[in-house]
Amino acid sequence: MTTTLALGQDWSDLREAVAKICARYPGEYWRRLEDQHAYPTEFIQELTHAGFLGALIPEEYGGSGLPLRAAAVILETINRYGCTASQGHAQMYIMGTLLRHGSEAQKREFLPGIARGELRLQAFAVTEPTTGSDTTRLKTRAVREGDHYVVTGQKVWTSRALHSDLMLLLARTTPLESCSKRIDGLSVFIVDIRESLGQGLAIRPLQAMFNHNTTEVFFDGLRVPAKNLIGTEGKGFTYILDGLNAERTLIAAEAVGDGRYFIDQAVRYANQRVVFDRTIGRNQGIQFPLARAHAELEAADVMVRKAAALFDAAQPCGTDANIAKLLASEACWHAAEAAVQTFGGFAFAREYDIERKWRECRVYQVAPVSTNLILAHVAQHVLGLERSY
Numbered sequence: 001m002t003t004t005l006a007l008g009q010d011w012s013d014l015r016e017a018v019a020k021i022c023a024r025y026p027g028e029y030w031r032r033l034e035d036q037h038a039y040p041t042e043f044i045q046e047l048t049h050a051g052f053l054g055a056l057i058p059e060e061y062g063g064s065g066l067p068l069r070a071a072a073v074i075l076e077t078i079n080r081y082g083c084t085a086s087q088g089h090a091q092m093y094i095m096g097t098l099l100r101h102g103s104e105a106q107k108r109e110f111l112p113g114i115a116r117g118e119l120r121l122q123a124f125a126v127t128e129p130t131t132g133s134d135t136t137r138l139k140t141r142a143v144r145e146g147d148h149y150v151v152t153g154q155k156v157w158t159s160r161a162l163h164s165d166l167m168l169l170l171a172r173t174t175p176l177e178s179c180s181k182r183i184d185g186l187s188v189f190i191v192d193i194r195e196s197l198g199q200g201l202a203i204r205p206l207q208a209m210f211n212h213n214t215t216e217v218f219f220d221g222l223r224v225p226a227k228n229l230i231g232t233e234g235k236g237f238t239y240i241l242d243g244l245n246a247e248r249t250l251i252a253a254e255a256v257g258d259g260r261y262f263i264d265q266a267v268r269y270a271n272q273r274v275v276f277d278r279t280i281g282r283n284q285g286i287q288f289p290l291a292r293a294h295a296e297l298e299a300a301d302v303m304v305r306k307a308a309a310l311f312d313a314a315q316p317c318g319t320d321a322n323i324a325k326l327l328a329s330e331a332c333w334h335a336a337e338a339a340v341q342t343f344g345g346f347a348f349a350r351e352y353d354i355e356r357k358w359r360e361c362r363v364y365q366v367a368p369v370s371t372n373l374i375l376a377h378v379a380q381h382v383l384g385l386e387r388s389y
């Protein structure tokens with residue numbers, strides 16, 4: 001079947017509106033947050049009230065009902081103007097699992113509050129300390145007891161859990177040995193963090209290389225109402241997969257935004273900094289890495305647009321979302337490295353924000369899925385090579 005896909009509008013009105021908000025949150029705001037390990041509450045509130053973080057929620061539930069491409073533009077723009085999208089991005093896409101697989105009652109209960117910003121659904125608990133990328137082996141168990149599930153286990157890197165009201169949890173409801181397929185027997189729940197803390201749920205901050213408000217989460221007999229199970233028990237892995245495709249596409253857009261931030265900053269600096277009686281930007285040794293990174297970002301952006309277009313057309317987009325994330329993460333890193341070389345010693349001075357953004361953008365090659373796992377997916381599912389793991 002041949003499919004024609006437009007690569008997406010550019011949403012210049014959205015870009016302008018988001019850029020205006022970003023202008024009110026300069027580098028010193030983000031540096032101060034980092035010093036205090038704090039959450040960008042004001043920034044996130046402003047984005048929410050302007051409707052940006054409810055972009056993907058349909059209008060009937062109080063959101064803006066925009067396509068994934070528009071959400072990608074919003075996140076790209078936030079990073080392009082020096083702010084940090086990752087502390088709000090989850091509010092956009094975690095709800096997708098609820099939207100696509102939840103009951104009408106669950107959607108009515110949660111989505112309007114999420115759209116208004118009164119409810120934060122910003123935490124997505126999948127990764128575990130002992131199983132990492134091997135998601136289907138995760139050990140957190142949820143066992144049905146009457147009208148509740150009792151949850152026991154541990155998660156790691158559950159970002160923003162201490163700044164969220166709700167958490168989307170992936171847990172095993174049927175032991176792996178009793179399942180015919182590894183992807184069976186996993187279920188998705190909405191956990192109300194507010195009423196669970198101290199009642200079988202404990203959350204500890206996990207200090208990281210950049211300010212990401214990430215945590216370790218401990219479940220010790222936490223009782224989750226059975227009505228908070230999303231969809232059918234045991235089918236949770238397939239439910240989160242389409243959410244992961246949206247996540248990968250959006251994070252790829254963030255990486256493109258960061259990459260363009262580095263290029264903008266480096267070009268401006270290269271045109272001003274005079275050494276040996278001429279601006280450093282006249283040297284090809286400065287120009288070429290920036291030009292190459294720009295070209296790579298343009299190519300990655302086309303893949304981001306393709307992945308979003310497929311998602312918005314409800315077509316399979318797993319491979320494209322993965323490839324977009326792979327290319328964007330590497331293009332962004334090359335732009336970051338080129339910016340550091342361009343700024344020289346001043347790249348290391350906090351006031352220029354290059355070192356902060358450089359630390360922030362390294363994660364794209366590791367999370368939410370690492371480069372090797374994407375390559376393994378392409379090798380197996382696109383090229384038809386043997387499964388390597």
Ligand SMILES: Cc1cc2nc3c(=O)[nH]c(=O)nc-3n(C[C@H](O)[C@H](O)[C@H](O)COP(=O)(O)OP(=O)(O)OC[C@H]3O[C@@H](n4cnc5c(N)ncnc54)[C@H](O)[C@@H]3O)c2cc1C
Nearest residue numbers: 124125126127132133157158159367368369370372373389
């Ligand atoms: C800042 C940050 C925020 C995060 N936020 C969240 C979150 O909100 N929710 C959540 O659930 N998770 C989150 N994560 C976790 C993230 O998704 C994982 O770190 C990532 O999936 C990799 O898992 P791992 O760290 O356990 O690495 P591992 O699985 O231990 O892998 C380590 C290395 O080995 C490689 N490797 C493993 N197996 C193979 C193989 N078969 N072939 C080739 N190479 C292989 C990997 O590619 C990787 O390079 C976050 C992580 C970070 C750093």
